[in-house]
Amino acid sequence: xxxxxxxxxxxxxxxxxxxxxxxxxxxxxxxxxxxxxxxxxxxxxxxxxxxxxxxxxxxxxxxxxxxxxxxxxxxxxxxxxxxxxxxxxxxxxxxxxxxxxxxxxxxxxxxxxxxxxxxxxxxxxxxxxxxxxxxxxxxxxxxxxxxxxxxxxxxxxxxxxxxxxxxxxxxxxxxxxxxxxxxxxxxxxxxxxxxxxxxxxxxxxxxxxxxxxxxxxxxxxxxxxxxxxxxxxxxxxxxxxxxxxxxxxxxxxxxxxxxxxxxxxxxxxxxxxxxxxxxxxxxxxxxxxxxxxxxxxxxxxxxxxxxxxxxxxxxxxxxxxxxxxxxxxxxxxxxxxxxxxxxxxxxxxxxxx
Amino acid sequence: xxxxxxxxxxxxxxxxxxxxxxxxxxxxxxxxxxxxxxxxxxxxxxxxxxxxxxxxxxxxxxxxxxxxxxxxxxxxxxxxxxxxxxxxxxxxxxxxxxxxxxxxxxxxxxxxxxxxxxxxxxxxxxxxxxxxxxxxxxxxxxxxxxxxxxxxxxxxxxxxxxxxxxxxxxxxxxxxxxxxxxxxxxxxxxxxxxxxxxxxxxxxxxxxxxxxxxxxxxxxxxxxxxxxxxxxxxxxxxxxxxxxxxxxxxxxxxxxxxxxxxxxxxxxxxxxxxxxxxxxxxxxxxxxxxxxxxxxxxxxxxxxxxxxxxxxxxxxxxxxxxxxxxxxxxxxxxxxxxxxxxxxxxxxxxxxx
Numbered sequence: 194x195x196x197x198x199x200x201x202x203x204x205x206x207x208x209x210x211x212x213x214x215x216x217x218x219x220x221x222x223x224x225x226x227x228x229x230x231x232x233x234x235x236x237x238x239x240x241x242x243x244x245x246x247x248x249x250x251x252x253x254x255x256x257x258x259x260x261x262x263x264x265x266x267x268x269x270x271x272x273x274x275x276x277x278x279x280x281x282x283x284x285x286x287x288x289x290x291x292x293x294x295x296x297x298x299x300x301x302x303x304x305x306x307x308x309x310x311x312x313x314x315x316x317x318x319x320x321x322x323x324x325x326x327x328x329x330x331x332x333x334x335x336x337x338x339x340x341x342x343x344x345x346x347x348x349x350x351x352x353x354x355x356x357x358x359x360x361x362x363x364x365x366x367x368x369x370x371x372x373x374x375x376x377x378x379x380x381x382x383x384x385x386x387x388x389x390x391x392x393x394x395x396x397x398x399x400x401x402x403x404x405x406x407x408x409x410x411x412x413x414x415x416x417x418x419x420x421x422x423x424x425x426x427x428x429x430x431x432x433x434x435x436x437x438x439x440x441x442x443x444x445x446x447x448x449x450x451x452x453x454x455x456x457x458x459x460x461x462x463x464x465x466x467x468x469x470x471x472x473x474x475x476x477x478x479x480x481x482x483x484x485x486x487x488x489x490x491x492x493x494x495x496x497x498x499x500x501x502x503x504x505x506x507x508x509x510x511x512x513x514x515x516x517x518x519x520x521x522x523x524x525x526x527x528x529x530x531x532x533x534x535x536x537x538x539x540x541x542x543x544x545x546x
Numbered sequence: 547x548x549x550x551x552x553x554x555x556x557x558x559x560x561x562x563x564x565x566x567x568x569x570x571x572x573x574x575x576x577x578x579x580x581x582x583x584x585x586x587x588x589x590x591x592x593x594x595x596x597x598x599x600x601x602x603x604x605x606x607x608x609x610x611x612x613x614x615x616x617x618x619x620x621x622x623x624x625x626x627x628x629x630x631x632x633x634x635x636x637x638x639x640x641x642x643x644x645x646x647x648x649x650x651x652x653x654x655x656x657x658x659x660x661x662x663x664x665x666x667x668x669x670x671x672x673x674x675x676x677x678x679x680x681x682x683x684x685x686x687x688x689x690x691x692x693x694x695x696x697x698x699x700x701x702x703x704x705x706x707x708x709x710x711x712x713x714x715x716x717x718x719x720x721x722x723x724x725x726x727x728x729x730x731x732x733x734x735x736x737x738x739x740x741x742x743x744x745x746x747x748x749x750x751x752x753x754x755x756x757x758x759x760x761x762x763x764x765x766x767x768x769x770x771x772x773x774x775x776x777x778x779x780x781x782x783x784x785x786x787x788x789x790x791x792x793x794x795x796x797x798x799x800x801x802x803x804x805x806x807x808x809x810x811x812x813x814x815x816x817x818x819x820x821x822x823x824x825x826x827x828x829x830x831x832x833x834x835x836x837x838x839x840x841x842x843x844x845x846x847x848x849x850x851x852x853x854x855x856x857x858x859x860x861x862x863x864x865x866x867x868x869x870x871x872x873x874x875x876x877x878x879x880x881x882x883x884x885x886x887x888x889x890x891x892x893x894x895x896x897x898x899x
Contacts, residue, residue: 274771351814395773404815404818405818408818412627418627419817419818419819420748420773420816420817420818420819422818426815429811429814429815430807430811431807431808431810431811431833431837432807438840439810439833439836439837439840441810441811441814441837454783454784454785455784457784457792457794458782458783458784458794461704461782461794462757462779462782463773463816464772464773465757465758465761465772465773465775466772466773480784480792483792484784484792484794487791487792
């Protein structure tokens, strides 16, 4: 604290104290130095970034990149306001099997809403959903899937939709793993997000999933606030409700698909700056990684490779929902970072609370 | 600093110092208290928020609102992450007469590009633009205006467009006031933005103007980074350029109009939280103010009223481009803050540098 007391006054005050304290001062100094040294060593061990990451190529490239862009005077230094890092969500920050969780939300919503729609028992694709008949849902084709999504994602206010997602997340469990969906975030990625933020990065989600869906849990699950979530969106209309109060209503029309070539478009639209780091896990992230990697200065493009059938899932070139094929080729040609979940991550999911 | 030295050791070390220092300690204490008091008084005078605002109703209501939402324990306390304040741009943060400056940019761009388009001398609305014939431009109607905007705002990469805006802002001068456009920001609003940020608010622009236009100068002019600018937008396409490099190209199609009922939609889309404070100056901001004011807890809706023909402009209920009519009625019915530029602002524009 700066008290504003002049040097002369300080000298007058301190002289007698200094005289008395000179001898003990020496001991005090030594004790102080020893304590600080010890604490620093402990702190280094505890604060080493990315504790759930094995010491390998992927971790080293990430840490080296962060050091280069954050070290003042480094030729690759990037001012804090331009340290934008973008992350895909499904399969990059949390699991996405057997199908992206937002679709499982839609299925559960159909079941929850069914008592108010008695005709659904006879109408496809609802009949198949209510009967738990996955093949029947699949047979209903794109039209059927769109119907499921629109019924559960449109025709209500944005607040009501957020409430449904929030309630679902509290109660629903993953069909195979039997844990809440938000337990299926990747522990090493939580550490990466938090490490980047501690180094002055602004972390964003840029997802093909619905922006209004992800915003409900992104802050709690990842420390990413709503305004830093970019995603696909339905049309929203502003109107005065039956009680005259203003409300935003979700309409049954797709407005923006934040996938593939849509991802750089979404980044430009929402963020207005080219990121310096991008992380994805499928060909749907390829353009986002290309766009990021192609900017001037230091850039980091990262793919998460699902190669861990034992602890999570193994899928890539032939997967139907989240293919990583052209992306793997591009990563290899361009020298992008490819995270092996099997080899680079000590753990996949956070320890149970 | 916590050194980790135990209390017993501290006691042993401090005892002789304390003995010697007891007498001077009393003086030291008094000196310290006096100094802090003096400094606090000086600080209050120097740091009083909104120095260019007269001490009146508008200023008081704003300061009271900020105090209520930022005081821990106040029934109206709002956590920092939810302190979102949104500002219209044209007529709210900078002037908008004789026409919004983005349109003057388009006119100047037509002139700059004309040597490469010899046919324009015979084609409307370009002929009128090149002849400086404002009536001719007006006679070309909506179609003509759209043509002017599309020619100057589409068919180039987003980077090239930002470059044109940036060059224009450096050289262009306001047709009447003969100063750079960025000199026509409102000094009292710069103070308001900076006061809100110092109180933990996140300040956003939510403008009917083009998002790619405003982002070029918002950071320097207002301290608002690109990711906190929401605005109207043309369609943007991601593609690989002729050199194979990825690029974002502005297409000649309007994608989103962030005006009127579009403003709450834009806020929801980009920010994903309802603001607690909104500032506008025309009926195009009415829905944004309504949406903001209607949320739970403390809310502040503010209109800037252009009633200062001597220092700026006077226009409201009958203005063709930026009518403030229904808004004034609503403000009066709801008790919203109405800033009189004439009475509430000591100065309009910043002092020349």
